[in-house]
Amino acid sequence: MQAEPIRIATYNTELERRGPGLLLRDILSGKDKQVLALAGIITHISPDILLLNGFDYDYGNAALNAFADLLADQGTPYPHRFALRPNTGMATGLDMDGDGQTGGPRDAQGYGRFAGQGGMAILSRYPIDTLRVQDFSALKWVDFPQALLPQVDGKPFPSPQAQSEQRLSTTGHWIVPVTTPDGEINLLAFHATPPVFDGPEDRNGKRNHDEVRFWTAYLDGELDTKPLGAPFVILGDANLDPFDGDGQGQAIRGLLAHPMVQDTNPQSEGAVGATMSQGGANTRHKGDPAQDTVDWKDIPGPGNMRVDYVLPSRDLEIAASGVFWPKADDAGAALLSVGDALASRHRLVWVDVILQR
Secondary structure, three states: OOOOOEEEEEEEEEEOOOOOOHHHHHHHHOOOHHHHHHHHHHHHHOOOEEEEEEEOOOOOOHHHHHHHHHHHHOOOOOOEEEOOOOOEOOOOOOOOOOOOOOOOHHHOOEOOOOOOOOEEEEEEOOOEOHHHOEEOOOOEHHHOOOOOOOEEOOEEOOOHHHHHHOEOOOOOEEEEEEEEOOEEEEEEEEEOOOOOOOOOOOHHHHHHHHHHHHHHHHHOOOOOOOOOOOOEEEEEEOOOOOOOOOOOOHHHHHHHOOOOEOOOOOOOHHHHHHHHHHOHHHHHOOOOHHHOOEOOOOOOOOOOEOOEEEEEEOOOEEEEEEEOOOOOOOHHHHHHEEOOEEOOOEOOEEEEEEOOO
């Protein structure tokens, strides 16, 4: 008997608030327009497994549970929920960005005004094997093979001490096993830093490159852990387009071309229409606009890009894939916002996979 497709999705919700507890407040209010817009899109696409990026973390996962309860009330239940403390907002006590001060959002292990701002979380219809989760978020950048560490005048930037304490992951790199009716699948989840907002040392650009290349290094056996044999899906916000933008695109191109990975090239008609109507930086892009997953500012840029990915392993059969970006005149376009509140600049990316029995 043919196994049923499993829909796996990633969505940078941009549910980041300016202080701890504020996201929980907004979800519980039942009136926050952004929260309602996001819930409407997730309910419409109804993935079986969903990685949330840009979702504030709190101890006990109160906000995550409240959001899952909201989805359940709308007919999309996720009984299995998972999140770990991210590196975002994790204080270091050091000047990590070289501005001569400490205690700012950029001085944390990953950018954050408070501990947990803009974390990651997983919602699943199937059980999550939390005892076998692998968390690589504490890996020091200096310990990553062939790390592109920033330097100024041949010296570690911003300082040897700061560089020795800097973790590679801005948010996290997790391997999360999920038990489906047709077997186990491993989620390789991450959210990399934007490769901008720095100086000539290109600290963020180099860190983004290595955060994306982490999965290539893992699959190639370069890390001090043996790659898992079960089918996997790499998913998350790489903040890196293969062809456009200021990042080092070779990192994501290498991952997309890895022999153990397949790129289903999820697309949407809405992204093509947005490029044509918005113009600006989009007119200079080299990549296929149908594959764009984020609607960023067009003037002066960077414009719309492909930065969110769901990449199944080669041993998974693909039934379908897509990006939820309806055309402007499509009825589904109304889901992208509630009133004047945009759900997110990012779009939900999904792939339907079939495990071989």
